[in-house]
């Protein structure tokens with residue numbers, strides 16, 4: 025990938041966001057922070073070139089599931105990676121039903137996050 029990928033990171037907890045930002049910026053990625061699902065949609069609507077969305081599920085105002093459903097109606101081609109503290113098999117199914125392309129669990133694992141991001145950026 026020649027240009028810097030633009031990634032929306034939807035995460036309400038500042039500490040988690042800061043951690044994700046450090047990981048992605050070391051990879052040369054451009055990060056846009058959304059603090060809830062509504063902000064993720066606003067950022068998406070203002071930016072023509074969003075390459076990937078990392079979506080926390082539990083957020084105030086609008087959660088990650090509702091945001092993903094709307095985002096996939098706006099643009100079905102942008103990959104959405106769900107990020108959640110839940111780890112039950114049915115939670116994975118709920119995320120996929122909402123339109124998420126992949127599911128990773130907290131606590132954030134640097135290697136997993138990078139591997140998953142590149143998997144979807146390269147498509």
Ligand SMILES: [Mg+2]
Pocket residue numbers: 035036037080081082083
């Ligand atoms: Mg959260």
